[in-house]
Amino acid sequence: MLELYxxxxxxxxxxxxxxxKEKGLEFRSRxxxxxxxxxxxxxxxxxxxxxxxxxxxxxxxxFTEASFICEYLDEAFPERPLLPQAPLDRWAARAWQKYVDDxxxxxxxxxxxxxxxxxxxxxxxxxxxxxxVASIQPKERRDQWxxxxxxxxxxxxxxxxxxxxxxxxxxxxxxxxxxxxxxxxYSLADVAVYPYANYLPSVTPELLGERTRAWLGRMSNRxxxxxxxxxxxxxxxxxxxxxxxxxxxxx
Amino acid sequence: MLELYxxxxxxxxxxxxxxxKEKGLEFRSRxxxxxxxxxxxxxxxxxxxxxxxxxxxxxxxxFTEASFICEYLDEAFPERPLLPQAPLDRWAARAWQKYVDDxxxxxxxxxxxxxxxxxxxxxxxxxxxxxxVASIQPKERRDQWxxxxxxxxxxxxxxxxxxxxxxxxxxxxxxxxxxxxxxxxYSLADVAVYPYANYLPSVTPELLGERTRAWLGRMSNRxxxxxxxxxxxxxxxxxxxxxxxxxxxxx
Numbered sequence: 001m002l003e004l005y006x007x008x009x010x011x012x013x014x015x016x017x018x019x020x021k022e023k024g025l026e027f028r029s030r031x032x033x034x035x036x037x038x039x040x041x042x043x044x045x046x047x048x049x050x051x052x053x054x055x056x057x058x059x060x061x062x063f064t065e066a067s068f069i070c071e072y073l074d075e076a077f078p079e080r081p082l083l084p085q086a087p088l089d090r091w092a093a094r095a096w097q098k099y100v101d102d103x104x105x106x107x108x109x110x111x112x113x114x115x116x117x118x119x120x121x122x123x124x125x126x127x128x129x130x131x132x133v134a135s136i137q138p139k140e141r142r143d144q145w146x147x148x149x150x151x152x153x154x155x156x157x158x159x160x161x162x163x164x165x166x167x168x169x170x171x172x173x174x175x176x177x178x179x180x181x182x183x184x185x186y187s188l189a190d191v192a193v194y195p196y197a198n199y200l201p202s203v204t205p206e207l208l209g210e211r212t213r214a215w216l217g218r219m220s221n222r223x224x225x226x227x228x229x230x231x232x233x234x235x236x237x238x239x240x241x242x243x244x245x246x247x248x249x250x251x
Numbered sequence: 252m253l254e255l256y257x258x259x260x261x262x263x264x265x266x267x268x269x270x271x272k273e274k275g276l277e278f279r280s281r282x283x284x285x286x287x288x289x290x291x292x293x294x295x296x297x298x299x300x301x302x303x304x305x306x307x308x309x310x311x312x313x314f315t316e317a318s319f320i321c322e323y324l325d326e327a328f329p330e331r332p333l334l335p336q337a338p339l340d341r342w343a344a345r346a347w348q349k350y351v352d353d354x355x356x357x358x359x360x361x362x363x364x365x366x367x368x369x370x371x372x373x374x375x376x377x378x379x380x381x382x383x384v385a386s387i388q389p390k391e392r393r394d395q396w397x398x399x400x401x402x403x404x405x406x407x408x409x410x411x412x413x414x415x416x417x418x419x420x421x422x423x424x425x426x427x428x429x430x431x432x433x434x435x436x437y438s439l440a441d442v443a444v445y446p447y448a449n450y451l452p453s454v455t456p457e458l459l460g461e462r463t464r465a466w467l468g469r470m471s472n473r474x475x476x477x478x479x480x481x482x483x484x485x486x487x488x489x490x491x492x493x494x495x496x497x498x499x500x501x502x
Contacts, residue, residue, distance in 0.1 A: 061339055063342055064346070065346060065349055067349070068342055068345045068346055068349065069342075071341075071342070071345065072338055072339075072341070072342040075338040075341060076338040076339075087323055087326040087327040088312055088323075088327075090322075090323070090326060091314055091319055091320075091322070091323040094319045094322065095315070095316060095319055098316055098318070098319065098352075101349075
């Protein structure tokens, strides 16, 4: 009934995996090996022409975009809701999801890519890499991968760090006097932020705040988060043999 | 009770103005003159540190991001709903909103800026412009404005046209056999796309499809769209004295 095409339980894939586990929904896992570019295989592009994980398939319909897959799950399966009740609080949870989509995801991914992803890819299959990347469609995604393989320069990395500073300030502000990011309790806001904030103890520990650290601890203790984490195929999401510090186990 | 800080009824401001009118909600209009950079005045930055219109204020709370202001209005005032009932159809409407946020808005705005906005700004206050722009905070927005003032090069314009081609193909596909973009009837998808698609008859008429033209006609005949349009201060949103073709009257 429910199938999820996903990579390791990190980034956008993790958001939907955690949401499914939080709601107690059974689903068939379809693993897409992003570092082998399986997301650009014709079969996957037929599901999502943008060539991006995750994709949820429900009753033959394919759903893309993690924020809106999560909202769909919350509406199609209303038990164990993951959005607050009050319209104001629902806006706050959605605004967090959008902030993740527009700012936090790219910044955290840039830093994690530089520290972990690019070295892992280079170790894995660098020889045939340029050829594999050259065939990626659409062109916009090919350009992104070619830039990723070249690597970020210092100015780009500093820009990513500056965005992380702003994101952490926002997390710290929203955790003042409460345990979860949106007013009204645990929500899709926490689900959206966690897979990216979870990189930070490894890649920019100096930028973390105390509330953010405590919240990361609460998140990683949730049974749903642990259940998503057990779906990792490799020691961490980038296939590096030796696991890093605890928080990066699948980051 | 409801206050809307907005520019002319175009782009993101138009989305919320149309949604308010569709729902029959009274609101106090607070005009922000974007080409005079009033969105970077301290009073406005206190409402939205990103320095972007529109902002909705309801019972003392400030709401940003057009997609989520519209969803908030639809939940806080459930009469005359602007999202379909079925979860699948709701996902489709939200996916359209995200597509506008991530792709169509920038592409259409780039083309409209090159054709209309930049000349209008240049005619208005070019002399003191660089000084005004130099004081914009945050830096990221200042960089954007400085790039806008320099103008787009041919490659950037062609990239915008390519994105418009893809957007029109998506509009044409979703209008096959129905009048509105999302299954389930008129929705926030139409509200989101209209202010950007409405530029196209003026700036890239060669890229329009037949269904898109017919849909633009249906949209512009809606009383709510007409009501939003009457809130324009100038002949069009860029303050050009002579109005262009009908579709660009406030585009």
